[in-house]
Amino acid sequence: MAFSSIYLYLKPGLPSVESLRDIRLQTPLRIYSRDMKLIGEFGEKRRSPITIDQTPEMFINAILAAEDDGFYSHSGVSIKGLMRAARQLIASGSIQSGGSTLTMQVARNFFLSREQRFIRKFNEILLSLQIEQELSKDEILALYINKIFLGNRAYGFQAAAQVYYGKDINDLNLAQWAMMAGLPKAPSTYNPIANPSRALVRRNWILKRMLDLGHIDQDEYKNSITAPVSARFHGRDLDLSAPYVAEMARKEAVDLFGDAAYTDGYQIITTVDSGLQDAARKALQHGLETYDGRHGYRGPEQRLDVELLADNDQLVDLLKEIPVLGGLEPAVVTAVNPQSLMVQLRDRRVVEIAWENGLSSIRPYISENARGARLTSAEEMFAPGDVVRLRRIVISAEQIAAEQKAAQEAALASAAEALADTNITEDPFSTPEGLEQGEPAEAPEDREEWHLTQVPAAQGALVSLEPEDGAIRALVGGYDFRQSHFNRVTQAARQPGSSFKPFIYAAAVENGYTAASIINDAPIIFEQTNLEDVWRPENDGGTFLGPTRLRKALYMSRNMVSIRLLQALGLDRALSYTEGFGFDRSKLDRNLSIALGTSALTPLEMVRGYAAFANGGFRVEPYLLDQVLDVHGDTVYQALPLTVCRDCPLPGEAPTSEAEPIDLQSVRHEAAASANEEEPLELRTLPVAPLSADEQARPRAPRAMQAETAFIMDSMLKDVVKLGTGRKALTMKRGDIAGKTGTTNGPRDAWFSGYSPYLATSTWVGFDDNTPIGRNEYGGSAALPIWIDFMSAALDGLPERHLPQPEDIVTTRINPRTGMRTSRGGIFEIFRANRVPSRETYSNYPSIYSDGPSNPSNSDSQSQESVPEELF
Structure with missing residues (x-):
């Protein structure tokens, strides 16, 4: 009657067990x-659910x-366990253990608190009975395996295996499994990292229980209890260093899913x-270090009190607080x-830092x-007491052996030459004295x-992206994310300088x-109504070339x-x-200085x-x-980027070709296989394959300029x-690379885009x-x-x-001085068929001083009429 009364009193406040079927374990964003x-x-709890x-x-x-x-024989509650807990309570006057079954622990972990009150215990018992009625034993055990807290932010045994051993649960041995099984009782007390001695006692007790229950034999038991404690902390090892990318992706995930992004297991x-990402990181770090080396050594990062050198523990603690940046280790000078x-x-x-290992080349920064x-x-x-930075360099045994061999051969050659100078006649088949090889040296390490x-x-x-659809293939926003979280690829708007000029030239073309149009490279002064407001732009070096193609x-x-080109085109056009x-017009300065890249833009x-x-x-x-996958591996988001499609069929039509898109790996293999062909593959023009059916479903990229202009x-x-x-x-010894440098006044910004x-890449320093x-x-x-290092890789x-x-592009011979078509000498230039310049005659010559476009007509009888502009 007492039990029934308690049941009737507590049951209305119990949660629905059915909710366990749909429960979402908090799983971090990956x-x-x-x-x-x-x-x-990203996420507060480390968890990797398994079945x-x-x-x-x-x-x-x-x-x-x-x-x-x-577990597999009771109905959720162990009367024997509860009686044992009661006896301990009576004997000691305090709660020693709760007599909980795995089912009761599941009830507590999902629905209840850990406070030691009788009312909570009664709720736990009632919930356990309900859970056993609603769920199978395997379902209950799966909830336990994935939910239980096991220390070091690890929830569930799969996550704990990664934290304590750096492995999946399937890759552990018997001793490690027993150590893991001992954690739920008290994750802090039996933690093999924080308290290895107590964890060892708990592990060996579990192994003895497994032996008594017949799960293992005597040999397995003996081998496992003698195994050392091998647990140590393993932070989640990242496969790839791309923190700026990870942070960008995190922000986009939060925009898509809100705070649930951190807990619902999205991938x-x-x-x-x-x-490419690894190559980009290395190229940027190496480039910045090389630039920095050209400008001198700024001295130690900081100077510690010399008295600290006597306290080795404190010194080590201070060094551990200084982050490793770009692979450069902090160290303290002791002598x-x-x-x-x-x-x-x-x-x-x-x-020891030897003189030749960075000291001999030091020139102080002024x-x-x-x-x-x-x-x-x-x-x-x-x-x-000085804190300095060091780079660890490992010289391989093969490199050392090669250096030793080269030194030995040089010594032998020198000794042989010295003996030859003595004019001593000896047996030509004997080894000259002093050149004996001696005992073979030990293999170097x-x-x-x-x-x-x-x-x-x-x-x-x-930043580097795929030109066909804009997919970002590599992105590095600074020297090291731990040094600064500021992402200079997306957040640093700086003047691009001359690297912006190609967009003005494209507008002109x-x-x-045409590429042969003549524009006057001469000084120009812009005076405003205020006489003090005068702009006198200059070329780098202060020189002028006059009429220039x-x-x-x-x-x-x-x-x-x-x-002058921008002035002729007009700002609005x-x-x-x-x-x-894709440039935001509102960000571009509305004056002629934009021709020099004075508007702030990001890489x-x-x-x-x-x-x-x-x-x-395009x-x-x-x-x-x-793509975004949910915790079950189902796609919940798929990107549909603007994609270049040169020969896409209209809706309802069949594709013009069944060729598959070019795969870079297969192209690499093709290049290697054709290395012995008469015509090198790298000299061919490779056609761009049509898109696959899935890619054709993407929205088509609009044209930014005509194909002829782009060519x-x-x-x-x-x-x-x-x-x-x-x-x-x-x-790089490649004919398919192109780009433009950019340098701003000061100079303050250096660019190459x-x-x-295959790839479009911009770098900034x-x-x-x-x-x-x-x-x-x-x-x-x-x-x-930096661009060269990355693109070479x-x-x-x-x-x-x-x-x-x-088809509309033709090639003709021109006079490089006038830009006119000529039949003798000159150079070849490409034109649109309707913009081939007139043939060179004396009457054409004044047109070379024009700021306007060359005559688009290809008629020899027409001459260009324009008023020559004075050069200076």
Whole structure:
């Protein structure tokens, strides 16, 4: 009667057990690259739900031996366990154990608190009875395995296996399973990391229980109880370092799903390629470190009190608080010698920095334009207590062996030459004295060296996307995310300088100009109504070339030509045209200075514009999230980006070709297989394959410029690499790369935006506070090397690929001085068929001073009528 009364009193307030079937375990948001490399995890609770079928049987036996060996025989409540708990309460006067079954623990974990009150215990018992009626034993056990808290933010045994052992639950051994099974009783008390001795006792007790219950034999028991405690903390290991990408994806996930993004187990699959992302990170860090090295050593990061050197524990703790940035380890100088430093690392090791490992090349930083003299002694710059940065370099055994062999061969050659000079006649088949090989040397081992360096003060950005649909393949928003979370790819609006000029030139080509049009590269002054407000733009170096072809003006980056070109086009026409590339017209200055790239734009906006040059004239929109899966693996979001489709059929029509889209991996294999062909594959023009049926369903990318304009601009931008400010990229030995440098006044910003038909990439270097980067720094010296490093890795193994030539494009010979068609000498130039210039005659010559477009007619009888503009 008492039990019934309690049941009738408590039952109305009990939650519905049916809700357990639909319960959502809090699972963190996980972000992956396109090839499923983990790049980020966000959420308060670490959890990786698994099913009973995915759980090892021996591990289930360990859980049951530790918590509830009668689980499969009772009906949710163990009378024996409750009686034992009652006896302990009576004997001790306090609650020692609750006598809970696994079912009762599930009831408590999902519905109740852990407070030790009798009313809670009664609720737990009643709920357990209901759970057993509604759910199967395997369903209850699965809830327990995935819900239980096991310390270190781990919820569920799969997550705990990752935290304590860095493995999946299926990859653990018997001793580790028993250790895991001991955690639910008291995750803090039996934690193998925080309290290994007590955890060991608990583990061995569980192993003995498993032996007594017949789950393991005597040999398994003996081998397991002697196994050492191997648990240590494993933070969730990321497969790929892409924190700026992960943060962008996190924000987009929250925009899509709100706060549920952190708890509902969504999996974000981004467009980022793991190989390209890693290459981008390395290229940017190396480029910034190289730039920084050209401007001198700024000295130690900080100076610690010398007295701290005596307290090794405190010193190590201080070093551990300093983050590793860009792979550069912090260290403390413990002793200074004239030609070396002794430094202590965070792992308590003391290593020597040799003079040749970064000390001999040090020149103190004075300003961005000046450095001091080289050090003659380390004592001039360093003192005990200085915090410095080191880069660990491992020299492989193979490299050491090669160096030893080269040194030995040089020594033998030198000794042989010395003996030859003595004119001693000996047996030609004998080994000269002193050249005996001796005993073979032991095989060398890898050697570790530490080099002195520093964290760059300058910052940078790199972003690369697929020209065909705008998929972001690599993105690095700064030197190191731990140094600054500010994403310079999307948030840093800076002046692009001359890298903006191609958009003005494209507008000109679209509106009647040709690559051979002549524009006067001469001084120009703009006076406002206020006499003090005068703008005198200049070319870099202060020189002027006079009448200059458009093609040459672009690859030589002549400012005066760009300004006169924009002036002739008109601001409204030029600004309207740039909108087709995706630029926000409201962000562009409404004056002629935009021809020099004075409007602030982000690297992401710039690379979107350059993608149109790479894909033949189409505007695409950059996107990062490709697909979102829910906790069950079902697709809940699929990107539908604007996609280039040159030969898509109209709705209802069949595709014009059954060819599949080009796959970069297969192209690489094709290139390797054809290495012995007479015609190198890299010299062919590869046609662009039609899109697959799924890709044809995507919205079509609109045109930013006509195909003919895109082809001409592509040719002109390739000359920037072949003949102009981008010549450093010739080291790549590719004919399908193009782009434009950019350097702003100061100089304060260095840019290179460029592409191949495979990828469009923009790089930027500068200071966050907009201070000058140095008078001898340019886009070609600071930003272009980063672009080269990245694109060399990205295009490795890929054959050259060029835009298809439109039918309306023709090639003719011109006089490079006048831009007119000629039949003798000259150079070849490409034109639209209806814009081939007139044949050269004396009457044509004055037209070379015109600021207007060349005569579009190809008639020899017509002459261009224009008033020559004075050169100076």
